[in-house]
Amino acid sequence: MGQAFIETKKRSIEFNSAIRTYSMVIALVAVWAIFAYTTDGVFLEARNFSNLMRQSTITAILSVGMLMVIVTSHIDLSVGSVVGLAGGVAAVAQGWLGWGLEWSILAALATALLIGALQGFLVAYLNIPAFIVTLGGLLAWRGAIKGITEGNTIPVQIPAFKTIGQGYIAPPVGMALAIASVIAIIVITLARERSRRQHGLGSESRFRLVTRIFIPSILVFAFVAAFNRYAGVPVPVLILAVVALAGAMTVEGTAFGRYLYAIGGNTDAARLSGVNVRLHALAAFSIMGVLAGLASIIYTARVGSAAPDAGRLLELDAIAACVIGGTSLMGGRGSVQGACLGALFMASLDNGMSLENYQDFTQDIVKGLILVTAVGIDMIGRRKDG
Amino acid sequence: MSDKNDSFILEMRGISKNFPGVRALDRVSFDLRKGEIHALVGENGAGKSTLMKILGGVYPRYEGEIYLDSRIERFKNVRDSARSGIAVIYQELSLVSEMSVAENIFLGRLPRRRGFVRWNKLYKDAGELLARLNLRLDPRTTARKLGIGQQQMIEIAKALSQRARILILDEPTAALTDSETETLFAILNKLRDEGVALIYISHKLKEVFRLSDRITILRDGRVVAACDTTDTDESRVITAMVGREVSQIFPRRASEPGEMIFEARDITVRDPISDKLLVERVSLSVRRGEVLGIAGLMGAGRSDLLMALFGAQTGRVTGEIFIEGRRALIASPADAISHRIGFVTEDRKRFGLVTDQSILKNMTLAALDQISGRFITHRERETAAGSRAVSDLRIKAHSLRSIAGSLSGGNQQKTVLAKWLLVEPRVLLLDEPTRGIDIGAKQEIYSLINRLADEGLAIILVSSELPEVLGLSDRVMVLREGRVAGEFARSEATPEKVMGCAMGG
Numbered sequence: 001m002g003q004a005f006i007e008t009k010k011r012s013i014e015f016n017s018a019i020r021t022y023s024m025v026i027a028l029v030a031v032w033a034i035f036a037y038t039t040d041g042v043f044l045e046a047r048n049f050s051n052l053m054r055q056s057t058i059t060a061i062l063s064v065g066m067l068m069v070i071v072t073s074h075i076d077l078s079v080g081s082v083v084g085l086a087g088g089v090a091a092v093a094q095g096w097l098g099w100g101l102e103w104s105i106l107a108a109l110a111t112a113l114l115i116g117a118l119q120g121f122l123v124a125y126l127n128i129p130a131f132i133v134t135l136g137g138l139l140a141w142r143g144a145i146k147g148i149t150e151g152n153t154i155p156v157q158i159p160a161f162k163t164i165g166q167g168y169i170a171p172p173v174g175m176a177l178a179i180a181s182v183i184a185i186i187v188i189t190l191a192r193e194r195s196r197r198q199h200g201l202g203s204e205s206r207f208r209l210v211t212r213i214f215i216p217s218i219l220v221f222a223f224v225a226a227f228n229r230y231a232g233v234p235v236p237v238l239i240l241a242v243v244a245l246a247g248a249m250t251v252e253g254t255a256f257g258r259y260l261y262a263i264g265g266n267t268d269a270a271r272l273s274g275v276n277v278r279l280h281a282l283a284a285f286s287i288m289g290v291l292a293g294l295a296s297i298i299y300t301a302r303v304g305s306a307a308p309d310a311g312r313l314l315e316l317d318a319i320a321a322c323v324i325g326g327t328s329l330m331g332g333r334g335s336v337q338g339a340c341l342g343a344l345f346m347a348s349l350d351n352g353m354s355l356e357n358y359q360d361f362t363q364d365i366v367k368g369l370i371l372v373t374a375v376g377i378d379m380i381g382r383r384k385d386g
Numbered sequence: 387m388s389d390k391n392d393s394f395i396l397e398m399r400g401i402s403k404n405f406p407g408v409r410a411l412d413r414v415s416f417d418l419r420k421g422e423i424h425a426l427v428g429e430n431g432a433g434k435s436t437l438m439k440i441l442g443g444v445y446p447r448y449e450g451e452i453y454l455d456s457r458i459e460r461f462k463n464v465r466d467s468a469r470s471g472i473a474v475i476y477q478e479l480s481l482v483s484e485m486s487v488a489e490n491i492f493l494g495r496l497p498r499r500r501g502f503v504r505w506n507k508l509y510k511d512a513g514e515l516l517a518r519l520n521l522r523l524d525p526r527t528t529a530r531k532l533g534i535g536q537q538q539m540i541e542i543a544k545a546l547s548q549r550a551r552i553l554i555l556d557e558p559t560a561a562l563t564d565s566e567t568e569t570l571f572a573i574l575n576k577l578r579d580e581g582v583a584l585i586y587i588s589h590k591l592k593e594v595f596r597l598s599d600r601i602t603i604l605r606d607g608r609v610v611a612a613c614d615t616t617d618t619d620e621s622r623v624i625t626a627m628v629g630r631e632v633s634q635i636f637p638r639r640a641s642e643p644g645e646m647i648f649e650a651r652d653i654t655v656r657d658p659i660s661d662k663l664l665v666e667r668v669s670l671s672v673r674r675g676e677v678l679g680i681a682g683l684m685g686a687g688r689s690d691l692l693m694a695l696f697g698a699q700t701g702r703v704t705g706e707i708f709i710e711g712r713r714a715l716i717a718s719p720a721d722a723i724s725h726r727i728g729f730v731t732e733d734r735k736r737f738g739l740v741t742d743q744s745i746l747k748n749m750t751l752a753a754l755d756q757i758s759g760r761f762i763t764h765r766e767r768e769t770a771a772g773s774r775a776v777s778d779l780r781i782k783a784h785s786l787r788s789i790a791g792s793l794s795g796g797n798q799q800k801t802v803l804a805k806w807l808l809v810e811p812r813v814l815l816l817d818e819p820t821r822g823i824d825i826g827a828k829q830e831i832y833s834l835i836n837r838l839a840d841e842g843l844a845i846i847l848v849s850s851e852l853p854e855v856l857g858l859s860d861r862v863m864v865l866r867e868g869r870v871a872g873e874f875a876r877s878e879a880t881p882e883k884v885m886g887c888a889m890g891g
């Protein structure tokens with residue numbers, strides 16, 4: 001490689017989302033420790049831990065989609081209303097139209113996807129600002145579900161549907177999945193190492209290799225074991241795991257993901273480098289739509305019914321999760337891991353404060369402060385680097 | 387011609403200004419009399435705007451002295467300079483389009499009584515100023531409704547309302563029609579007769595010779611000549627502007643160009659908003675291993691032409707492109723890339739790099755499919771390709787993960803070049819490839835361009851630096867106001883001929 005060259009700017013290595021992720025993990029562990037102490041250990045009890053993780057899944061799934069939208073320097077304010085509408089569609093399909101499990105699920109996903117694609121089209125091809133399009137969506141889709149349900153709460157008819165939100169994976173199955181995951185981790189890490197050597201890039205130190213296999217594996221086993229102590233891995237958590245994994249692989253490991261970051265980092269340069277900016281923006285909104293549909297299914301399944309104002313303000317939670325996790329609202333920066341950790345962080349605050357019988361309004365104030373502080377720290381850090 | 391007034395209203399002595407890596411002005415002296423139009427002439431980058439920015443208070447740090455009415459002055463900022471009676475009319479107009487003419491003229495200084503605007507006085511005062519300029523215009527007209535020429539007059543009126551004694555005009559006729567130009571000249575002459583001192587910066591020598599009393603010529607940050615207009619002529623001015631020893635920094639090439647690989651016919655580009663013709667029926671062709679240089683003044687349409695060839699134009703484009711003899715439809719950068727055309731745009735920070743991302747990610751952006759795979763990116767293949775590029779082009783950086791924005795200008799430009807070389811282009815378009823780069827990196831890039839041509843690439847090079855264009859190109863095409871104004875083979879191209887062609891023979 002070329003000779004080393006001492007840069008004048010302090011931050012010369014590319015913004016490493018890993019650094020942000022590590023600090024988020026530390027913050028999370030700290031919060032958990034604090035709450036465990038103040039609740040005399042109730043916070044980390046098997047049942048509460050399971051509830052906590054399950055509570056974070058809706059926001060986390062939404063934040064994966066929101067990440068893609070924000071990275072391309074757009075925003076989606078309609079997500080909560082879409083969750084409400086798609087969930088309502090599923091419930092109505094079952095209750096009033098007598099559709100089965102698969103078709104009602106499909107209906108919800110299709111509704112959400114169409115909304116996402118429509119909004120994406122308006123933003124990407126008609127150049128209407130995303131803020132405006134999705135603000136209009138927030139109002140319109142909420143109105144739609146109120147109209148469809150005529151203001152009533154529609155119960156979920158199919159028990160199998162409810163397990164999506166309320167069910168658990170039997171402990172043996174959970175453990176089997178854990179083992180399978182660890183095997184996958186080992187195989188992938190070794191394959192990557194072989195590829196490095198093939199391309200003459202020199203091998204990683206043995207220590208780093210072992211760490212790269214060891215730490216994720218330990219985490220997988222630890223989490224599954226913790227869940228199994230109560231009732232097993234909650235189905236929503238499994239769904240989140242799949243979504244988060246797929247999301248992370250997409251944004252970090254595919255050309256598509258690379259282009260999203262390029263578009264947010266410098267739209268002109270991306271366009272002049274041959275990236276189809278419009279199509280990628282449309283895709284980001286469409287993916288957000290699908291994930292909102294998925295979240296709506298879990299949400300409606302967990303509650304057991306679809307209410308006209310279900311999902312209210314979920315978009316703000318998703319945005320806050322992304323931002324706390326290191327996503328920049330100006331685009332071009334952020335990670336799936338960070339967003340999910342942000343969601344877990346906020347859910348932990350919610351859960352802990354509830355356990356201590358804080359009132360709702362206190363929780364909201366605290367969350368607001370945390371959000372501003374997290375971004376403020378980001379901004380100050382960035383200004384120092386020039 | 388007005389009476390020769392021997393008192394100087396302005397004297398600039400020994401003005402020098404450094405920027406990181408470049409000495410923009412080197413002991414420049416410039417003076418101005420009352421009731422005089424003094425033209426300032428020179429190539430792009432010669433130092434004209436730097437000098438005027440110093441006078442206008444934009445650059446408070448410089449060496450040398452400025453005397454206003456024989457009193458030494460040091461402007462701390464733009465307001466300082468404006469208060470001393472210096473007004474600059476820039477090319478980019480700064481009117482508030484939704485406000486009236488009168489409000490624009492007196493922007494920030496609206497006549498008031500107890501907080502309320504005195505509209506009658508406002509319109510009356512504005513009317514008087516417009517009359518002084520022989521402008522038949524209702525001061526209540528909204529600025530948006532005015533044509534460019536009239537907007538420029540309003541800027542001048544604004545300057546006069548601030549009791550400007552020195553008026554600096556930077557390329558004032560660039561956007562004017564012929565009749566608007568005549569109106570402007572009439573106004574300028576009238577102002578001169580009234581004793582206002584004017585500095586007139588322009589590339590249009592015909593205008594310079596019509597209007598000015600004296601001419602000062604800058605080249606590479608120094609004054610090379612200053613004289614009365616009547617004592618010189620256009621060709622002598624051009625020679626002074628561009629004549630310099632061409633140092634042997636361009637390695638000669640031995641290879642012969644191959645067959646024609648790229649041809650463009652009747653390329654026309656219209657501005658998407660104003661429908662103005664930016665490029666008019668330009669045709670060109672390039673052969674393998676050949677470097678076609680495109681020279682011309684700023685605004686001649688060179689970059690617009692390249693954008694059109696690359697499918698990146700936002701304006702309306704007509705014309706045809708042929709690659710290896712076959713008609714190619716290039717409607718987007720992706721199309722161009724699939725035909726293996728690369729485009730190193732000007733302004734690398736704005737258009738060439740995602741400055742927050744790593745060198746590696748920037749380099750692989752245009753050819754990600756080829757290097758890494760259509761869907762899953764293979765980090766190892768990418769890293770290998772990136773490492774090869776870094777050593778090949780001798781890019782100096784900590785690592786492939788260094789942020790592109792932290793590199794020096796030369797290394798940034800090499801990163802952009804690496805991006806396009808990874809596309810394995812057959813045709814490479816370069817727009818101002820060495821702008822803002824130190825001399826060492828420039829030479830490296832020149833060697834690179836020569837090497838690429840030797841390897842059979844067809845290269846189209848746009849550059850405002852005449853030595854660069856003349857030293858690297860096998861043929862030089864000159865654009866003027868969107869049209870082809872001339873073509874020269876390497877052997878017959880001289881700086882004077884090319885510049886003369888660019889400025890309007």
